[in-house]
Amino acid sequence: MALPRSKPQNDNRERILEAAIALMNEHGGAVGTSQIANHLGISPGNLYYHFRNREAIMRELFLRLTDELTQVLRTAEQDDITADYLASCFTGGARVLWRYRFFFAVDFIRRDEALAESYRALSHKCKAYMHIIIRGALRRAPGRCSATPDECERLAENMWVLWISWPRYTEIDGNHSTVREADIWRGLEQIAFLLSPYLAEDYFAQIARRLREHA
Template structure:
């Protein structure tokens, strides 16, 4: 295996992907192909050799987003969900949200312009909510609280969590006009989302989860300052 020092540099295709993520996170979803090419110091023709238009770039980015979140949330029916597993889902989900925050801030615009992306988004949303329901069911089964949610209620909780998760970047931007969004601002949404499960979990289990999430967000805030 080659050492990290000898790893080949990413080709232009991957550089285009990473540049698009960076520019859209910094300047919003209106960034176009000419701005991406200019940022990279390549010709528009070079960019169009790899991607015919901006929509193709966004589709590939979205494929990366779905792979990253699937890896975080993927669980099997009946799988045990100890505190560490639940916390890893929250933190992993926060990191995915931070990397692709531009997509969720501009999702309506993106999917309204691209029918195939809209279909992919609906499938992604349904699959993610299904994973979240399984995670919730496992957690409340392993560490039940005073309230015992039904399967249907777990579906409702999962959908509510999903709505908060996908809406958090836009909410954070609107709450901080004129300020740069930091990873800790995205991470703060973890504590809001985790609170939704508090009535359904054993108090000790929930408090341990809460402490670990608070520690993670506090570390992000220290890094920001």
């Protein structure tokens, strides 16, 4: 009789990361390694075999956040920014931020200088991509208001700030203990609204329609 195959060690590593995401989204940044191990029904030693401490888990998760968000926003100057393309950037980015929302709803990044430095790099990269996307959209479908390159850069920064601060805002304003998915999609509509004066009405209507389909 064939013996049952043991699961690869990488499976446990993935389970630890997924458990950390779930627990931190539910309980916030106070979640520690013992809670993650208890949640999975594994020994602390098993967890420490894969991650030496909580900070190592956080850094790994932040790398994944960076990779996933960069894949969504990565745009070249020559890319055609259609309404569907812009809407997909909004919705794809929202899904990533929803998955890793604990990073932006709880203030613990700056407790780890390496993580804080990674956050600054991500912020810079995302604002640069958003700047390219905005300029491309305005070239393709200019609206009633125009914007200089400098103003496009400011719009990109405003959008990024609104994007990452929305979870905390909705927790306080809505008096929730946790951020709900519906709150994220409402925030997405607010972010898109920043561009409405600068885009042609029919182009922006297509974007709004796409966002409502995902809400």
